[in-house]
Amino acid sequence: MGERTATSTRIDRATGGTRLRRLRQNDWTRRLVRETDVRVDDLIWPIFVREGDGDAHPVASMPGVSRRSVAGCVEAARRAADLGIPVVALFPFTDPSLRDETGSEALNESNLVCRATRAIKDAVPEIGILCDVALDPYTSHGHDGIVRDGVIVNDETVDLLCRQALVQARAGCDIIGPSDMMDGRVACIREALDADGFGDTMIMSYAAKYASAFYGPFRDAVGSAGALRGDKRTYQMDMGNALEALREAAQDIAEGADMIMVKPGLPYLDILARLVDEFRMPTFAYQTSGEYATIMAAAQNGWIDGEKAMFESLRAFKRAGAAGILTYFAPRVAEAIHKG
Ligand SMILES: NCC(=O)CCC(=O)O
Numbered sequence: 203m204g205e206r207t208a209t210s211t212r213i214d215r216a217t218g219g220t221r222l223r224r225l226r227q228n229d230w231t232r233r234l235v236r237e238t239d240v241r242v243d244d245l246i247w248p249i250f251v252r253e254g255d256g257d258a259h260p261v262a263s264m265p266g267v268s269r270r271s272v273a274g275c276v277e278a279a280r281r282a283a284d285l286g287i288p289v290v291a292l293f294p295f296t297d298p299s300l301r302d303e304t305g306s307e308a309l310n311e312s313n314l315v316c317r318a319t320r321a322i323k324d325a326v327p328e329i330g331i332l333c334d335v336a337l338d339p340y341t342s343h344g345h346d347g348i349v350r351d352g353v354i355v356n357d358e359t360v361d362l363l364c365r366q367a368l369v370q371a372r373a374g375c376d377i378i379g380p381s382d383m384m385d386g387r388v389a390c391i392r393e394a395l396d397a398d399g400f401g402d403t404m405i406m407s408y409a410a411k412y413a414s415a416f417y418g419p420f421r422d423a424v425g426s427a428g429a430l431r432g433d434k435r436t437y438q439m440d441m442g443n444a445l446e447a448l449r450e451a452a453q454d455i456a457e458g459a460d461m462i463m464v465k466p467g468l469p470y471l472d473i474l475a476r477l478v479d480e481f482r483m484p485t486f487a488y489q490t491s492g493e494y495a496t497i498m499a500a501a502q503n504g505w506i507d508g509e510k511a512m513f514e515s516l517r518a519f520k521r522a523g524a525a526g527i528l529t530y531f532a533p534r535v536a537e538a539i540h541k542g
């Protein structure tokens with residue numbers, strides 16, 4: 203730490219002699235005292251499934267991410283399992299001709315997500331599967347629920363969400379992820395699952411999901427961008443609110459959620475930390491498409507080191523107390539961790 207000077211005595215008096223830089227001197231000391239790390243076990247990999255066969259279709263606004271055929275999703279799940287990633291999350295690109303006012307394709311037992319779930323369960327039984335419950339990939343208007351006179355109606359939507367959850371559970375889905383932000387849906391879905399013999403099917407609720415600009419590329423990926431009429435501010439949370447997130451999470455937990463989630467991730471890190479602190483639940487962060495695209499775009503321009511930014515962003519979630527992270531970086535991170 204250099205020569206001792208008159209200033210040294212002053213500093214020792216001020217710090218009580220504890221020089222915090224002592225522990226940062228070497229790589230090994232830094233590793234020794236590091237409080238959090240990103241592990242492969244922390245990762246959930248969201249993958250996009252599309253109709254048809256053949257090569258994956260790249261998503262332009264998400265470099266490195268593509269929509270895969272059902273067979274391609276099975277390959278991805280195989281790769282994920284081999285890397286040690288515990289869970290894949292499935293999102294469908296629904297053919298526009300199958301979208302309608304009430305999202306009826308969501309209830310089709312052989313829709314894309316159900317077929318991909320069955321195929322993955324069959325070929326890669328050791329990996330967990332998370333399926334989103336919400337109508338937006340299936341509605342012609344792009345909303346997460348049924349629209350009546352311009353209003354996204356809560357209770358009728360919840361009836362459909364319960365049926366959607368059952369369809370997914372029957373296909374073999376392990377974790378139901380209600381992402382719709384309707385009130386009371388966790389309680390109703392839990393009851394519907396239990397009544398149908400799916401008492402072991404887990405619920406990871408999108409407890410605090412904010413109306414955000416960071417979902418843009420995802421809507422491209424699932425084909426909702428062009429479809430969406432208006433915005434989602436009457437059901438997704440207002441970005442100015444933190445106390446309300448505590449109320450949202452409290453409700454979902456009381457209703458039977460096994461795990462909760464905050465979304466988006468990095469812009470809402472304070473919410474994540476507060477929910478962990480308050481409820482001590484397994485709490486997850488969703489590093490959204492917009493967060494992914496932001497890092498990728500800057501990296502591709504040579505403006506930031508993409509690999510370092512990726513790890514830094516994921517470590518932030520762990521430091522804030524996340525049990526895990528849904529991230530499009532999952533396979534790349536897992537590979538980097540294995541390489542060491
Ligand atoms: N329900 C899943 C999403 O809305 C994902 C959004 C994103 O990755 O931007």
Ligand SMILES: [Mg+2]
Nearest residue numbers: 383384385450
């Ligand atoms: Mg709620």
